[in-house]
Amino acid sequence: MMKEFEIRADYNRDNIVVYQSYNDQIAKPAMINQKFSAPFSFSRMTWIKPSFLWMMERSNYGQKSGQECTLAIHIKREAWEKALSKAILTSPEKRVYPNPGIWEKDFESAEVYVQWDPERNIKGNKLAYRSIQVGISRYLIEEFNEEWIVKIEDYTPLVKKILHFTKSGAYDKAKKLLPTEKIYPLSSKLAQTIGAII
Structure with missing residues (x-):
């Protein structure tokens, strides 16, 4: 049973x-250089999401304006866990922050933000469990770009294939193309920090 x-x-x-x-203007140079460059913004938050289907919900399978290209960004696990260790939830959840005043103070100076949103299935329906998205603030974006990224892949053709199958109702064929996702192991400390209390 999913937690x-x-x-x-x-x-x-x-x-x-x-x-x-x-969009193409950001995605194509990122693919060529294996890192981001202008017009990618280094002065605003960038959100990274490990759930493929949540990303599909967010971009409507690449059909939303400015979200036509789906990039799979391979980052170092040590960097990912560093980001989680610095994270503050976007709302003062009592299970994590018994004292909302401390949350408010930490939120103002946070370098990383975490938000939990309802996970989606292949049909876009909300599920009973949630998916994490991690916001990298402008204070860490350069480090994210220069040190965390190992490889950037273009998943746009894959997204188009999956969309083709879902539009025709061939959900079983679409599911076979989905990236394999498994539960990511967390230390008790990290789980507590991001609100994934074990």
Whole structure:
């Protein structure tokens, strides 16, 4: 049985895959250079998401304006866990912050934010458990770009294939194309920090 708050991701011993979607002007240079460059903004928050289907819900399978290209960004697991260790939830959940005043103070100076949103299935329906998205603030974006990223892959053709099958109702065929995601192991301390209390 799925717990309400747990990370599911495509990962191996060293790296974890997170997803972002952009327009051609940002995605194509990122693919060529294997890192981001202008017009990617280094002065605002960037959100990374390990759930492929949540990303599909967010971008409507690449059909939303400015989100036509889906990138699979492989980052170092040590960097991912560093980000989680610095994270503050976007709301003062009592299970994590018994004292809302401390949350408010920490929120103002946070370098990383965590938000839990309802996970989605292949049909876009909300599920009973949640998916994590991690906001990297402008204070860490350069480090994210220069040190965390191992590889950037273009998943846009894959997204188009999955969309083609879902539009025709061939959900079984679509499911076979989904990236394999499994529960990501967390220390008790990290789980507490991000609100995924074990």
